[in-house]
Amino acid sequence: MAQIRFRNVRHAYPPPKGKKPVYALNQINQVWEDGGAYALLGPSGCGKTTLLNIISGLLTPSEGEILFDGAEVTHLPTSERQIAQVFQFPVVYDTMTVFDNLAFPLRNRGMDEALVKQRVTQIAEMLDLSASLKKRAAGLTADGKQKISLGRGLVRSDVNAILFDEPLTVIDPHLKWQLRSKLKELHQQVGMTMIYVTHDQVEALTFADKVVVIYEGLVVQVGTPVELFNKPRHTFVGYFIGSPGMNVLPCTVENGQPVFYNSRLETSHPVTGELNGKLEVGIRPEFIEFATDGIPVTIEKVEDLGRYQVITLKHESEIIKMVMKEDKVIPAENPRVRFDPNRTRIYCDDWIVEETVHE
Amino acid sequence: MNKTQNNKAWWLVVPVLLLVAFNAFIPLMTVVNYAFQETFGDNVFFWEGTTWFEQVLRSPRFHASLVRQLIFTGMIIAIEVPLGIGVALTMPRKGPWVSVCLVLMALPLLIPWNVVGAMWNIFALPEIGLLGYTLNSMGIDYNFTNQPMSAWMTTVVMDVWHWTSLIVLLCYAGLSSIPDDYYQAAHIDGASRWAIFRYIQLPKMKRVLTIAILLRFMDSFMIYTEPFVLTGGGPGNTTTFLSIDLVKIALGQFDLGPAAAMSLIYFLMVLLICWAFYTIMMRNEEQ
Numbered sequence: 001m002a003q004i005r006f007r008n009v010r011h012a013y014p015p016p017k018g019k020k021p022v023y024a025l026n027q028i029n030q031v032w033e034d035g036g037a038y039a040l041l042g043p044s045g046c047g048k049t050t051l052l053n054i055i056s057g058l059l060t061p062s063e064g065e066i067l068f069d070g071a072e073v074t075h076l077p078t079s080e081r082q083i084a085q086v087f088q089f090p091v092v093y094d095t096m097t098v099f100d101n102l103a104f105p106l107r108n109r110g111m112d113e114a115l116v117k118q119r120v121t122q123i124a125e126m127l128d129l130s131a132s133l134k135k136r137a138a139g140l141t142a143d144g145k146q147k148i149s150l151g152r153g154l155v156r157s158d159v160n161a162i163l164f165d166e167p168l169t170v171i172d173p174h175l176k177w178q179l180r181s182k183l184k185e186l187h188q189q190v191g192m193t194m195i196y197v198t199h200d201q202v203e204a205l206t207f208a209d210k211v212v213v214i215y216e217g218l219v220v221q222v223g224t225p226v227e228l229f230n231k232p233r234h235t236f237v238g239y240f241i242g243s244p245g246m247n248v249l250p251c252t253v254e255n256g257q258p259v260f261y262n263s264r265l266e267t268s269h270p271v272t273g274e275l276n277g278k279l280e281v282g283i284r285p286e287f288i289e290f291a292t293d294g295i296p297v298t299i300e301k302v303e304d305l306g307r308y309q310v311i312t313l314k315h316e317s318e319i320i321k322m323v324m325k326e327d328k329v330i331p332a333e334n335p336r337v338r339f340d341p342n343r344t345r346i347y348c349d350d351w352i353v354e355e356t357v358h359e
Numbered sequence: 360m361n362k363t364q365n366n367k368a369w370w371l372v373v374p375v376l377l378l379v380a381f382n383a384f385i386p387l388m389t390v391v392n393y394a395f396q397e398t399f400g401d402n403v404f405f406w407e408g409t410t411w412f413e414q415v416l417r418s419p420r421f422h423a424s425l426v427r428q429l430i431f432t433g434m435i436i437a438i439e440v441p442l443g444i445g446v447a448l449t450m451p452r453k454g455p456w457v458s459v460c461l462v463l464m465a466l467p468l469l470i471p472w473n474v475v476g477a478m479w480n481i482f483a484l485p486e487i488g489l490l491g492y493t494l495n496s497m498g499i500d501y502n503f504t505n506q507p508m509s510a511w512m513t514t515v516v517m518d519v520w521h522w523t524s525l526i527v528l529l530c531y532a533g534l535s536s537i538p539d540d541y542y543q544a545a546h547i548d549g550a551s552r553w554a555i556f557r558y559i560q561l562p563k564m565k566r567v568l569t570i571a572i573l574l575r576f577m578d579s580f581m582i583y584t585e586p587f588v589l590t591g592g593g594p595g596n597t598t599t600f601l602s603i604d605l606v607k608i609a610l611g612q613f614d615l616g617p618a619a620a621m622s623l624i625y626f627l628m629v630l631l632i633c634w635a636f637y638t639i640m641m642r643n644e645e646q
Binding site: 056058077078079083084085087088089091093094095096104105108109149152153 | 538540541543544546547548549550551554558559562563
């Protein structure tokens with residue numbers, strides 16, 4: 001088990017001939033605490049798998065270094081890093097039984113057979129695999145195989161971290177929930193550092209204590225699910241987390257307060273000083289309500305999702321989404337909306353203003 | 360609901376039935392015909408029952424060629440399979456060399472069998488052949504035309520040269536189908552090179568290897584053209600394998616009855632061994 005630290009990590013894949021390298025990862029500086037459950041969240045191609053492969057040692061970063069508990073491991077091969085990884089497609093050794101699969105990493109390290117047996121039995125118990133220990137691993141269903149991949153990581157007591165690369169992709173939806181809560185439960189039991197890569201916000205938010213949002217090779221925000229929801233540091237986090245995502249509307253700033261077209265908005269996070277760049281105001285659909293004064297809008301569409309409804313509004317040429325409880329009424333004439341000042345924030349060039357801007 | 364009864368579609372099978380009849384069934388039945396009867400020409404036949412079969416099965420000559428055949432097939436499988444796997448493992452997985460290697464590997468397979476025999480015959484001639492001359496000038500007494508040992512070695516090496524590629528290509532296809540994740544997982548689990556081969560590569564190659572061994576068994580068990588051109592079954596009878604012996608009996612001595620009986624025995628042996636091998640391999644698979 002270990003704390004994982006990245007120092008100025010950048011990585012570019014070899015470019016096609018005659019082209020400049022494009023950085024898949026651009027300047028990662030992070031410290032991930034020992035025993036934490038981290039989720040790397042981001043769209044396809046944002047660099048999250050690259051980052052994972054750098055941790056496991058399958059890739060060496062072009063620049064920067066990575067440390068486990070303060071010791072540099074940047075150039076250590078995978079086998080010496082004591083890392084376990086669960087892949088997108090389950091990897092099991094077909095010819096072996098479930099028991100032999102789980103015992104494989106221990107036997108490879110020359111562990112005493114009695115100890116192997118004890119460890120494997122214990123882990124199989126945790127994963128509910130005890131009944132199928134004698135079966136051939138090839139005969140199991142996808143979720144069973146994925147449990148074996150996970151188990152091969154858990155049996156080793158020397159593991160620094162367990163990495164998951166979108167491990168639920170091939171699992172049936174009704175089993176996803178089960179396996180995900182199993183993961184969470186295991187994390188609490190064994191307390192290993194777990195790093196989970198996904199592009200599914202629900203998976204990330206339910207699994208992790210800390211979610212690391214990655215966008216175009218940059219870590220844009222690290223935080224608890226609540227922090228990500230309440231205070232997105234980057235407009236991408238706003239879009240990507242929440243359903244529907246945050247409204248990001250063009251604005252200007254007067255006396256520290258945002259102005260959206262001709263409507264003055266109010267924020268409890270006013271801006272001081274000069275701002276250069278693209279200015280936007282961000283407000284989550286959950287914090288918009290109908291009011292007697294405010295921004296005049298037209299109602300474009302109402303989607304009823306059961307307990308709440310999603311209403312698509314339009315002001316000038318901008319689309320605004322709002323979420324409203326089922327029992328509230330949509331005004332019949334001249335609808336106007338008001339943004340909650342506590343939840344209204346100003347963004348400059350996609351980054352949140354009023355704090356030190358993050359590099 | 361009334362089902363329309365119309366069996367006219369069966370007529371569509373007629374062409375293939377005719378084809379099978381003419382290329383397999385009728386020739387086979389002719390052989391069966393000769394195997395149970397005696398003829399002196401003029402289409403006059405006398406019933407002989409199982410006489411020819413008993414004669415063949417008791418004949419020391421048949422036993423000798425069968426033993427030679429089994430040793431030959433055993434040897435070439437024992438050499439070609441490990442060698443083929445070894446070569447396939449060392450071939451590059453990506454890059455410009457892949458196609459070069461594949462073409463080089465496929466070349467021997469594209470050469471007609473009698474040409475292979477002729478090539479090796481000339482190559483191995485003791486006075487003028489590159490191989491024969493080199494061996495002799497190195498002080499090794501080598502003459503495949505009159506030394507049984509040399510003749511055997513040449514035949515085996517020729518077959519290995521001709522057919523190892525088939526195993527290489529099949530194994531390479533099997534290896535290429537293994538996703539990278541497996542190798543990464545094995546590294547993470549601390550598997551040795553041998554463990555990776557034993558638990559990842561070999562199991563994934565099992566199906567193609569089954570096919571490869573079956574093909575090599577059948578082909579080598581029925582081998583005729585290459586040794587016929589290379590050694591003609593000699594010196595003496597030392598490289599006379601089953602099919603060469605069969606042709607000698609049928610066309611050399613015109614003993615049609617024993618030759619037909621031997622053909623049937625030969626055919627049943629190939630069929631039986633292939634069936635047994637395949638059944639055993641597939642039963643393992645299911646467990």
